[in-house]
Amino acid sequence: MAGFDDLASERSKAQFDVEEMKVIWAGSRHTLEVSDRISRLVANDPVFRKDTRTMLSRKDLFKNTLRKAAHAWKRIIELRLSEEEAAELRFYVDEPAFMDLHWGMFIPTIKGQGTEEQQQKWLPLAYKMKIIGCYAQTELGHGSNVQGLETTATFDPQTDEFIIHSPTLTSSKWWPGGLGKVSTHAVVYGRLIIDSKDYGVNGFIVQLRSLDDHLPLPGITIGDIGMKFGSGAYNTMDNGVLRFDHVRIPRDQMLMRVSQVTREGKLVQSNVPWQLVYGTMVYVRQKIVSDASCALSRAVCIATRYSAVRRQFGLQSNGIETQVIDYKTQQSRLFPLLASAYAFRFVGEWLKWLYMDVNQRLQASDFSTLPEAHACTAGLKSLTTSATADGIEECRKLCGGHGYLCSSGLPELFAVYIPACTYEGDNIVLLLQVARFLIKTVSQLGSGKEPVGTTVYMGRVEQLMQCHCAVQKAEDWLKPSVILEAFEARSMRMSVASAQNLAKFDNQEEGFLELSADLVQAAVAHCQLIVVSKFIEKLQQDIPGKGVKGQLEALCNIYALFILHKHLGDFLSTGCITPKQASLANAQLRSLYSQVRPNAIALVDAFNYTDHYLSSVLGRYDGNVYPKLYEEAWKDPLNDSVVPDGYQEYIQPILKQQLRNARL
Numbered sequence: 251m252a253g254f255d256d257l258a259s260e261r262s263k264a265q266f267d268v269e270e271m272k273v274i275w276a277g278s279r280h281t282l283e284v285s286d287r288i289s290r291l292v293a294n295d296p297v298f299r300k301d302t303r304t305m306l307s308r309k310d311l312f313k314n315t316l317r318k319a320a321h322a323w324k325r326i327i328e329l330r331l332s333e334e335e336a337a338e339l340r341f342y343v344d345e346p347a348f349m350d351l352h353w354g355m356f357i358p359t360i361k362g363q364g365t366e367e368q369q370q371k372w373l374p375l376a377y378k379m380k381i382i383g384c385y386a387q388t389e390l391g392h393g394s395n396v397q398g399l400e401t402t403a404t405f406d407p408q409t410d411e412f413i414i415h416s417p418t419l420t421s422s423k424w425w426p427g428g429l430g431k432v433s434t435h436a437v438v439y440g441r442l443i444i445d446s447k448d449y450g451v452n453g454f455i456v457q458l459r460s461l462d463d464h465l466p467l468p469g470i471t472i473g474d475i476g477m478k479f480g481s482g483a484y485n486t487m488d489n490g491v492l493r494f495d496h497v498r499i500p501r502d503q504m505l506m507r508v509s510q511v512t513r514e515g516k517l518v519q520s521n522v523p524w525q526l527v528y529g530t531m532v533y534v535r536q537k538i539v540s541d542a543s544c545a546l547s548r549a550v551c552i553a554t555r556y557s558a559v560r561r562q563f564g565l566q567s568n569g570i571e572t573q574v575i576d577y578k579t580q581q582s583r584l585f586p587l588l589a590s591a592y593a594f595r596f597v598g599e600w601l602k603w604l605y606m607d608v609n610q611r612l613q614a615s616d617f618s619t620l621p622e623a624h625a626c627t628a629g630l631k632s633l634t635t636s637a638t639a640d641g642i643e644e645c646r647k648l649c650g651g652h653g654y655l656c657s658s659g660l661p662e663l664f665a666v667y668i669p670a671c672t673y674e675g676d677n678i679v680l681l682l683q684v685a686r687f688l689i690k691t692v693s694q695l696g697s698g699k700e701p702v703g704t705t706v707y708m709g710r711v712e713q714l715m716q717c718h719c720a721v722q723k724a725e726d727w728l729k730p731s732v733i734l735e736a737f738e739a740r741s742m743r744m745s746v747a748s749a750q751n752l753a754k755f756d757n758q759e760e761g762f763l764e765l766s767a768d769l770v771q772a773a774v775a776h777c778q779l780i781v782v783s784k785f786i787e788k789l790q791q792d793i794p795g796k797g798v799k800g801q802l803e804a805l806c807n808i809y810a811l812f813i814l815h816k817h818l819g820d821f822l823s824t825g826c827i828t829p830k831q832a833s834l835a836n837a838q839l840r841s842l843y844s845q846v847r848p849n850a851i852a853l854v855d856a857f858n859y860t861d862h863y864l865s866s867v868l869g870r871y872d873g874n875v876y877p878k879l880y881e882e883a884w885k886d887p888l889n890d891s892v893v894p895d896g897y898q899e900y901i902q903p904i905l906k907q908q909l910r911n912a913r914l
């Protein structure tokens with residue numbers, strides 16, 4: 251049987267220790283053990299089946315999600331899972347649901363923006379799920395522009411309460427996940443008003459529904475905002491609409507870590523920067539970067555396995571056609587995505603460390619690294635989600651016609667993933683934040699304030715503005731120092747050029763708007779440099795296992811040279827490399843594809859995904875694609891009857907020419 255033999259033979263060709271690569275991918279032996287155990291637990295539980303998801307009506311789909319969420323919670327309690335194991339379980343259930351927002355945003359917001367007392371009051375309730383919360387920031391009229399939110403929270407000194415109100419239609423909360431049908435509570439972002447004075451946006455804990463009968467509390471209008479892109483996909487989530495009509499909450503339900511309102515109605519600022527009100531977004535953006543590597547690797551795993559099973563043209567002497575993975579065009583589309591999945595994994599690991607480091611510093615009242623953390627999380631969220639969304643679609647095309655079938659798993663993965671380019675900050679809006687940070691850094695060069703963190707390279711501005719790439723032969727592109735210098739020089743020169751163009755404007759804000767398309771490109775260049783440099787740093791660590799390091803080096807070089815090839819215009823126009831060096835990079839890239847080819851299947855096996863998680867007939871571990879595709883087709887409800895419903899009303903009249911006769 252084609253698929254079985256092909257994948258078994260591919261696995262036997264691997265030139266590295268797959269089990270050790272699994273550890274590298276997971277992050278540690280411990281993480282691998284947990285994710286392996288929990289993913290199998292989910293895969294073997296019939297309640298967590300997902301094969302009918304794309305065929306259910308919205309109501310059935312949603313109820314099914316509630317059933318799975320309740321079952322997941324039951325299993326977490328029964329098995330006494332740790333926080334880490336519970337998070338893995340929710341991940342492998344693989345169905346967007348209110349739980350994600352409760353654990354992923356509501357709880358972290360209270361932890362990050364609540365005082366000690368507020369945490370003590372609310373967190374035990376939330377941890378035990380006695381209340382279910384969501385994150386209600388975006389409104390019908392404003393999402394990106396957080397300072398433009400219109401919901402008001404007016405302090406009433408008579409009663410020691412805030413009055414939460416939606417003064418306009420556009421102030422309706424719109425989009426929060428989990429809000430539409432499930433959440434009992436929300437962190438609501440609104441304008442703090444004291445004595446008619448507007449103190450800007452702050453977070454407030456507001457109860458939305460009765461804990462007895464789930465009905466909305468007085469003054470609250472609430473519902474789901476309707477069907478979203480794709481079948482199944484993100485429609486398991488109850489993204490909601492919410493309006494307040496003078497709803498009163500006690501004063502102590504304003505999240506008061508950043509600023510406090512006293513009983514007398516005085517606003518007291520603590521020593522933490524006001525931007526901490528945006529802290530949850532930084533946290534989630536960091537998580538989204540790790541998640542990008544999961545989504546991309548999943549699509550790549552499906553496309554790689556299928557490319558080894560699928561054969562078209564080129565009869566060989568043994569009468570067998572060519573595996574499509576052997577076509578150079580297939581490799582040049584697929585392998586950069588494989589390399590990107592690994593690259594995003596490692597940059598995600600680093601970003602997690604950076605976030606933890608910033609948090610520790612915040613506890614010690616050191617706020618110096620917050621701007622960098624904001625720029626890195628915003629930029630990398632943007633870069634990785636855009637590349638992943640495009641990459642999933644490319645994987646669908648790499649699977650030819652069968653990729654368009656829901657049973658390939660790719661359409662639903664695409665539909666569920668693409669909003670990541672929008673939520674937690676529109677990707678362009680976020681890149682503009684990075685650009686501001688870069689322009690600020692460039693403007694401070696020579697002022698005595700040394701660039702830090704990921705902008706340290708900008709301290710070598712004179713060298714980077716003048717350096718010439720030393721590549722003379724294709725293999726020179728394998729040197730990390732050569733790659734790094736090319737990426738640093740490109741980013742430096744693009745930032746400096748943008749800063750110089752900006753300086754020509756009398757009004758900096760106007761200049762920023764005018765040059766924003768170029769600024770976005772400079773931000774992309776900086777973020778790509780971060781990804782490349784973190785991959786190179788990863789390779790400097792001790793990497794055990796036969797051949798593992800060699801494979802990772804090849805993937806790192808593929809990622810870097812693919813980006814160089816894709817953005818050749820930047821590298822050439824800024825004079826970082828010559829056309830001859832560009833063509834040597836291309837030659838090296840081709841040679842790297844040949845190096846990865848025999849290891850491709852093993853490299854995707856190292857993700858250690860179960861067939862349940864992949865939910866793809868094309869990406870099955872055993873490669874048994876054709877019989878399963880055939881079998882799946884017959885499961886479609888349209889095939890329940892041989893003659894379709896509607897035959898007599900709509901097909902038969904055409905065939906019998908009754909419709910035509912009626913018109914004549």
Ligand SMILES: CCCCC/C=C\C/C=C\C/C=C\C/C=C\C/C=C/C(=O)SCCNC(=O)CCNC(=O)[C@H](O)C(C)(C)COP(=O)(O)OP(=O)(O)OC[C@H]1O[C@@H](n2cnc3c(N)ncnc32)[C@H](O)[C@@H]1OP(=O)(O)O
Pocket residue numbers: 346350351353354355385387388393394395396397427525526528529531532534537538541620621624666672673674675676679683686
């Ligand atoms: C199904 C797959 C799920 C994958 C996820 C996996 C795990 C995640 C875990 C849990 C979550 C579960 C599911 C996730 C799915 C969906 C949930 C979605 C939720 C949401 O979308 S919530 C809403 C998010 N909204 C936004 O992101 C809005 C975007 N806008 C902004 O962030 C800002 O308002 C802005 C664009 C940055 C504002 O710009 P601007 O007006 O210029 O700035 P100011 O507000 O005036 O501030 C200027 C000042 O402040 C600095 N700044 C800005 N933001 C931050 C920040 N976050 N941290 C620190 N500093 C910040 C800025 O740099 C300026 O500084 P200056 O020094 O220059 O003054």
Ligand SMILES: Cc1cc2nc3c(=O)[nH]c(=O)nc-3n(C[C@H](O)[C@H](O)[C@H](O)COP(=O)(O)OP(=O)(O)OC[C@H]3O[C@@H](n4cnc5c(N)ncnc54)[C@H](O)[C@@H]3O)c2cc1C
Pocket residue numbers: 351385386387388391392393394395424425426427484489669672673674675676677678679682
């Ligand atoms: C599936 C999903 C789940 C979500 N979950 C939540 C949630 O749980 N809680 C919550 O509060 N919100 C949630 N959101 C809302 C989300 O955070 C916002 O949609 C997002 O921040 C983008 O804001 P917007 O919709 O206002 O886009 P807009 O800002 O209106 O963007 C429209 C266009 O304008 C461009 N644009 C906007 N501003 C600028 C600028 N300054 N310069 C250049 N171009 C600009 C953008 O690039 C984009 O092309 C969710 C959204 C989705 C899709």
